[in-house]
Amino acid sequence: MNPSRRLGVVVNPIKFDDLADVKEQIAKVCADHGWGEPVFVETTEEDPGVGQAHEALEAGVDIVCPLGGDGTVRAVATALVGTDTPMGLLPGGTGNLLARNLDLPVEKIGDALDVVLTGTDRRIDVGLVTLFPDSKSAEPLKGDDPPTEEDPRRDDEEVFLVMTGIGVDAEVMANTNEKVKGVLGWPAYVFAGISRMFTRGFMVELSTGGGDPQIQHARSVIVGNCGKLQGNVELMPDAKLDDGILDGVILAPKGAFGWGAVAADLASRHRRGHRQIVRMTSPAIRVTTGAPVETQVDGDPKGEQYGLSTRILPKALVVRVR
Structure with missing residues (x-):
């Protein structure tokens, strides 16, 4: 148990009909794994996730997860390139192509979160x-x-x-x-x-x-x-x-x-x-x-x-x- 560890989630709000329910689900899984309250930052039309990922980093999170389409994944990765902070992949779009290529869960957020919170780190090109x-x-x-x-x-x-x-x-x-x-x-x-x-x-x-x-x-x-x-x-x-x-x-x-x-x-x-x-x-x-x-x-x-x-x-x- 380490409640000082926190998850940062950069979420595209237009991808979800009930975003509050999604946030509650993520917070519960984090709590079940002994993590602290996650930090949620929503993307905007002007910024698809780069600035939000930096905001999450400034909040001191241990890992940053894009929650949206492949565009959100790319935006978060843009902010994390060259850092040691890992990116966790949560299914939120149609393609989820990077997750598919890494053989990660692409159907249920809960399954993907289990990997994010308990998995290992890998450096990719x-x-x-x-x-x-x-x-x-x-x-x-x-x-x-x-x-x-x-x-x-x-x-x-x-x-x-x-x-x-x-x-x-x-x-x-x-x-x-x-x-x-x-x-x-x-x-x-x-x-x-x-x-x-x-x-x-x-x-x-x-x-x-x-x-x-x-x-x-x-x-x-x-x-x-x-x-x-x-x-x-x-x-x-x-x-x-x-x-x-x-x-x-x-x-x-x-x-x-x-x-x-x-x-x-x-x-x-x-x-x-x-x-x-x-x-x-x-x-x-x-x-x-x-x-x-x-x-x-x-x-x-x-x-x-x-x-x-x-x-x-x-x-x-x-x-x-x-």
Whole structure:
């Protein structure tokens, strides 16, 4: 019993019909485990969780838990990167993708809290992404100040924990109806995806820092820190959260037959293989396009961009696991 230990919870209030009941449930589980009264900080439209996570840290909590969607998880992680304070994962959104990739409970808050309060700490990698809102920003930077050990991120870099992508995957995120998602859960993305399968695609130049850039037509380019999607789909089966490497995949199917082949490849966990799926690994992956294309970061739509640049920050975040 250690009532001096406290949990910080950064909660997105719009995710819950009865937030008071959720808070009461969390407080009871904390008390049952001998922890003190948890500190709750609610996100706002202006701040999705970064400032709230810092507020929780200033209150002296021992662990900070995002309670919302994957966007709340990303915001809290942004505040915790480079610290020794662990992040605990509570299910509050549709995807809960980081928790799925860590094989943590994603159905019941109580089960997840048991892990948070009794589990062990694990250091995982963090992805950093710079978006290119115009063609000029997509040009390689020269002479910019490198990150320092005290501040490992540049001002133009955003944190991602799961995947960032450009193309069909981002179009699906941007066009999924929130009401439908609230009723159906993750299958709502499938319905949104069907309507995006027959878009024309785009030309992409991809560089991994070694050799000549690869130029080809694509429907989607995804860079991941881990590889599991909803429905237990392994998009990047070799991706690991602590290997210091990013995994990338270019999807370039043509028509319904091509998408069917891609689906068969994913369903067979890549035993069949397909020439319209190109894979790569590198600590840094840069993607540029000749025209603006819809983009997402950990499921958050970012609008049309001229590409993105990603790199890995090895073992920069502590996460509470089983």
